[in-house]
Structure formats: structure tokens, C-alpha cells
Amino acid sequence: MKILLVGEYSRLHNSLKEGLLKLGHEVILLGANDGFKDYPVDLSIKKKYDKGFLKKFKNLLYLLFKFDLESQQIKRQILGLKPKISNYDIVQFINEASFGCTAKIEKEIFDCISSWNNNTYLLSCGSDYISINYAYQKKFRYSILTPYFKGHKTQLESSYGLKFLKPEFKSLHEFIFSKINGVIASDMDYHIPLKGHPKYLGLVPNPINTDQLIHQPLETNEKIIIFHGINETNYYKKGNDIFERALIAIQKKFSDNVEIITTRSIPYNIYIKAYDKAHIVLDMVYAYDQGYNALEAMSKGKVVFTGAEKEWRSFYGIEENTIAINALPDVDDIIQKLEWLIENPQKLKEISNNARKFIESHHNYIDSAKQYVDLWQNNSRKD
Known part of the structure; x- marks a missing residue:
């Protein structure tokens, strides 16, 4: 056609x-x-x-x-x-x-x-x-x-x-x-x-072009790297303010164990490479399913905070926080989930592998x- x-x-x-x-x-x-x-x-x-x-x-x-x-x-x-x-x-x-x-x-x-x-x-x-x-x-x-x-x-x-x-x-x-x-x-x-x-x-x-987005197995021997890419125009709409408040608390508590990378309104071809070394990607809060940036990050094996609500889990038949992390509009909830991952790095590897398999199967x-x-x-x- x-x-x-x-x-x-x-x-x-x-x-x-x-x-x-x-x-x-x-x-x-x-x-x-x-x-x-x-x-x-x-x-x-x-x-x-x-x-x-x-x-x-x-x-x-x-x-x-x-x-x-x-x-x-x-x-x-x-x-x-x-x-x-x-x-x-x-x-x-x-x-x-x-x-x-x-x-x-x-x-x-x-x-x-x-x-x-x-x-x-x-x-x-x-x-x-x-x-x-x-x-x-x-x-x-x-x-x-x-x-x-x-x-x-x-x-x-x-x-x-x-x-x-x-x-x-x-x-x-x-x-x-x-x-x-x-x-x-x-x-x-x-x-x-x-x-x-x-x-x-x-x-x-x-x-998602899984041929171009290569899965990168996570190594957790050193600091846990968290990436937060901000689109200034959509700052509140994406919940970037909630993520930033949570990151302040995480940086304070885990200053020796965590590295935080923040970018603001950068071109796509730079953005897609900017989080390559990250373990965790903070995508958006106000969503029930993953948008395009989240899916591409998941394809590369990142643990993504994004929309992963019960409607999405029911549709695909999966358990909570096994493929992606459901990012609720609640600073304390975001902090608790980040702490859980930082303190349990084996979970990062497990979710990373699950995310890639999910993209290959459904996207x-x-x-x-x-x-x-x-x-x-x-x-x-x-x-």
C-alpha cells in the first residue's frame, strides 16, 4: 500500500x-x-x-x-x-x-x-x-x-x-x-x-524500534544514577515539580550512593543518549500508561517512573512495579519507591530485564x- x-x-x-x-x-x-x-x-x-x-x-x-x-x-x-x-x-x-x-x-x-x-x-x-x-x-x-x-x-x-x-x-x-x-x-x-x-x-x-534501541544491562556496583529530563513547556503537566521535590529528599539521604542528572528541553537526538548511563528514568506522573519517551527508555533497559496504573496492568495482565514504576502524584510515594530501588539494586536489574521483554512482546x-x-x-x- x-x-x-x-x-x-x-x-x-x-x-x-x-x-x-x-x-x-x-x-x-x-x-x-x-x-x-x-x-x-x-x-x-x-x-x-x-x-x-x-x-x-x-x-x-x-x-x-x-x-x-x-x-x-x-x-x-x-x-x-x-x-x-x-x-x-x-x-x-x-x-x-x-x-x-x-x-x-x-x-x-x-x-x-x-x-x-x-x-x-x-x-x-x-x-x-x-x-x-x-x-x-x-x-x-x-x-x-x-x-x-x-x-x-x-x-x-x-x-x-x-x-x-x-x-x-x-x-x-x-x-x-x-x-x-x-x-x-x-x-x-x-x-x-x-x-x-x-x-x-x-x-x-x-x-518502538527495538532494533535501534539496544538493551543495556544495568550494573549496580557503584552509584545509582537517576535521570530527570524536563520539558519546560510541560513542567507541571508532566509532574516535574513532584519529581524535583522528591529528588531533593533523595539527594539529601543518599548523597554518597546516588548521582542525579537533570536536563531541560534538549533535542530528541541528544535526549535519547543523555540517559544512557542511568539506572532510573523519571518520565511523568499524570498518566495511566507509558508515553513514547518512557517506552524508549524501557526498551533500553531503564527502570522508568511513569504511568503504570491498574487499568494498564489489567489490560496486559501484569503485577504492579514489575515492568515500570507507577508514578503517582504524591511526593512521599515517589520518595518511598526510589528508596526501595536504591536499597534493593537487584530489583533494578530485574525490572530492567522485564521492561525490555515487555517492549519486545507488546511494542x-x-x-x-x-x-x-x-x-x-x-x-x-x-x-
Whole structure:
């Protein structure tokens, strides 16, 4: 099949592409540069107004006239690429707003690309109307909106995904869902809100390229190394404040036994190597399942503090804190779990090995690609 993957911000579509290529499909990845992360794409959409004077000018123009220069120039690039992004068997968008444009322009871009191709699918793997609305109604025990509800509103509100609740983005959501063949969730955090929706096709675990991410057996003869990678934009949303408070206590108690590495908003290709020597990786708090960074770290044999809630454990049939460490929004709980691992280094090795085996069993990029192909073929129009 000819497959067009639209958008990238976690390396999900890159790994899926690699799996699809292994299966013999023709795949093109179209996407905009994602800030500091800088994931590779085949057809790149350039953002001209995302920094410096041009960004200030764009913001002023939008403030005065509600005219977004960035969105307009992104749309022009998409239109210019029509010959290269037409007549594919399958198109999959990574999000309801794959390019970070205004709702009006996202709708126009989606309408163009979907009309130029045969079958259109959507991923739910980041903030979108259904997941944010579910969280906003407090149907989760806790969610990425919990810090917002607790008063951390000084952080960029865009990081919470609240724009998806605005009327224009709800309208965008309804338009997209009227056009797509179906929507696929990448993990439990998106599966739970989508359950029962008529367009929901099911959960396909995030594809991880286990050929590229080599398992590194842990050695615990010297200091235990803890890695904490911070994305400044998502500081409270990811629970980085909780991790930092826990690390202060750990550093004080185990100063001779622990080394702590902290990074802030570094590019993906640097980030993925920065925790190579770490035993423990602190990923995020407000999640029920693992996101992409956590899964890649687990593939490399790291013991990851992340979403590993009872819904996830039940889905895969596993015991608590055997594959990944469930990071609750509780500083004392994080401290206790870190102490347990530091004082029982054999557990680090055990969980490390279990994590790698879990990724190989449930997140292998070729197996994941096969699941996508099955869903696409079973739900596509037969021309």
C-alpha cells in the first residue's frame, strides 16, 4: 500500500514508518518541525514565525486582526505539495491539529489532504477534544489537567491542551470525525475516553524500534544514577515539580550512593543518549500508561517512573512495579519507591530485564505496524 503519515511529535510516526517499510509498504511522512525536539520527516513544513521578531510580529497581527501568518504560510506549503501528497491508499493524521494552526486552517488543511487521498484515519495520542473533555470533566482519578485544577495556571495554558475545548476546535473535531474511517488510540490514556465511540477502532500499542534501541544491562556496583529530563513547556503537566521535590529528599539521604542528572528541553537526538548511563528514568506522573519517551527508555533497559496504573496492568495482565514504576502524584510515594530501588539494586536489574521483554512482546515496531495495516484494511473503502 501507499501510506501517507501526517504529523510527528513523539517519534511514533517515524517508528511506524520503519515497521511499515519492513512489511514492504511505500510510506511518506509529512510534518512540521516540532520545536526543540526536531524529529525527522520526509516532507518538511517550515515554520517561519516561531521565534524572534517574526514571532512577535505574528502575535501582534493576530492580537489585532485575528489573522495568523504562520497558519497561512503552512497552508500555502501544503497546497504546494499537492502532487506529492495525493493518491495514497491510506492517510493517517497524528492529531486533530497536526500542524499547530488555527482551527479554521487545520480544518482546511485536513479537508484538502483527505480529499486528495482514498482513506483517512486519525490517531489519538496527544491532546484532542475527546481526551481533554474527559479530563476536564474529572472522569479520571487524576489527569494532565490536575495541575491546572490545583492552580498551576501560570504555565503556558497551551501545554494543557485546553484550546481543544474552545468552540472552534470542537467544531474542527466534529468535522474531522465526520470524514475519517476511524480513530486509533496509542495507549490507555486515550483508549479510556474513546471506549464506546462509534468511530473508535481500538488501541494499537506505540511502535518502538527495538532494533535501534539496544538493551543495556544495568550494573549496580557503584552509584545509582537517576535521570530527570524536563520539558519546560510541560513542567507541571508532566509532574516535574513532584519529581524535583522528591529528588531533593533523595539527594539529601543518599548523597554518597546516588548521582542525579537533570536536563531541560534538549533535542530528541541528544535526549535519547543523555540517559544512557542511568539506572532510573523519571518520565511523568499524570498518566495511566507509558508515553513514547518512557517506552524508549524501557526498551533500553531503564527502570522508568511513569504511568503504570491498574487499568494498564489489567489490560496486559501484569503485577504492579514489575515492568515500570507507577508514578503517582504524591511526593512521599515517589520518595518511598526510589528508596526501595536504591536499597534493593537487584530489583533494578530485574525490572530492567522485564521492561525490555515487555517492549519486545507488546511494542515491537513491526508487530505494531501489522496491527495498523489490519485495521486500515478492515475499515477502508474498497475501490
